[in-house]
Amino acid sequence: MFTYRIRSSDAGLTCLQYLRLILPAAPQSYLKQLLRKGKVLADGKPASPDAPLVAGSVLTLPRSARLQELAATAAPMLVDILHEEDLLLVVDKPSGLAVHRSKGHEDDNLLERVRRRSKALGQEFQIAPVHRLDAETSGPVLFGKGHQAISSLGKMFMAGGIDKSYLALVRGDLPDKGRLDTPVPAKGTWKDAATAFHVRQRLGAYLLVELFLESGRTHQIRRQLADRGLPLVGDRRYGGPAVDGFQRLFLHCVRLSFRNPFSGRQLAIESALPPALSELLETLG
Template sequence: MTEKIVFNIDGQTGRIDKILADFMTGTSRSQIQAWIKDGNLMVNDKAVKSNYKVQDGDLLELTIPEPEQINVTPEDIDLDVIYEDDALLVVNKPSGMVVHPSKGHLSGTLVNGLLFHVNSLSDGTANIRPGIVHRIDMDTSGLLVVAKTNEAHQKLAEQLENHTMERAYLALVHGVIPHEDGTIDAPIARMMIDRKKRTVADGGKKAVTHFEVIERFRDFTLLKLRLETGRTHQIRVHMKYIGHPVAGDPMYGPAETLSGHGQYLHAATLGFIHPTTGEKMHFEAPLPDFYSEKLAELRKN
């Protein structure tokens, strides 16, 4: 059953998501941002974004949707935890693992494993996403930071929003890229004919990807990519857009591509400011064996 909260702004100023988080004790700011993104907040009968600055006299109406009815069961899954403390942990996710449960993936996800191994996780943005600050695709391997507390979650989410969290990927792409580096600045939107896919389109959300060439092969190029923004499928969409789709990508790549364990995309580097200590944290994860073996094969050819 949905719930509606209506109240007036009286003398307060600042971002709407922060105002609501202060008002709704026990609800994370990231959860509120997710509700706003889904169009559940009206200010003076108009939808607004999370960065809307409230004004004295504004009338807010927030609709809290009924939680998704998916039971998340703890499962004894072998997780590659490369760092852990009282506030967070950093996990090296294998290719083929889904980050959180959904109607098509009710078990075997990272969240199922986390619930078994970790005593406490943040609320996340939904009951099926405890601890999840950011996601990577099922067939992408690599580093994720997971929050144990709501305070840690919020501070890490702010670093994502402010583009201060360091994230670098290694991608093997089709074709030989002649120049040494480049930047793709192209907005990304959901496709109208296939809502699961994204595309570069006018009116989409700003998306910026920086890349540099690491190694060239006869028909492929190994790239290091840094995300300035974090749109769904951003690297995969941007690489297709410039004519160099990620090898093994079942959604955006060509029919004839490299076989393996999904797309050759690996979240190799993760850096952030620790939400409790203020320390600069930096982590690197080596390529999965199947990825390294494919590169060795390409070098021989």
């Protein structure tokens, strides 16, 4: 049997919508047939196509040859939803996944996953990210729903209306708080860049640092810390130190804050440290 536990971010989807996300290569007619014949079980009972799923429920499908082939054809297009409203969506991006289609990420990227989810829900409006994170960096990404929302949120971002804070791990020393203000390369020239920081935790030779972007240059945090002689743990591009058993860049966006331009409400969307990062901190501590 194929077994899937329903996450909180997928609660409320109908069973058919969820099946379209986990089996994106399957024809909808085939999925409906499975449901009609009682082949899909929710907590051990035949699932209704239109009943909303509940977080923690277990969905099971038969391990038939066709389902195995469909499951192997394409990766599930699931996303972790941190916050959703009529005109905006905040998604928790994992490390290793690009925001947009790019070399090596043609078929699976965050935008494609969000579009697949939108299509599975029967939504026909345009949806697009307002900003981006490096593929290696994890954390929240804001999407606009519909052309007008995308435009409004994009203008807010360009005007500096979105605050982002990050957690990074370095080996070396820094004062308890301060600023990084070295320029960074951008499109063939050098651009001013500013990042405030404070040390959250001292772990022997390592520092857990919270950083607050005051400008938004590509690789700003990674480049500025490397120029300071403190490249991030796991940052192969800038010569960061390797830690045994740790396979990714230690950079995670923990908070996205902005005033919702449609409601006027102040939002602070937080993202928990991924398990691999938390486990490394426990090991070092």
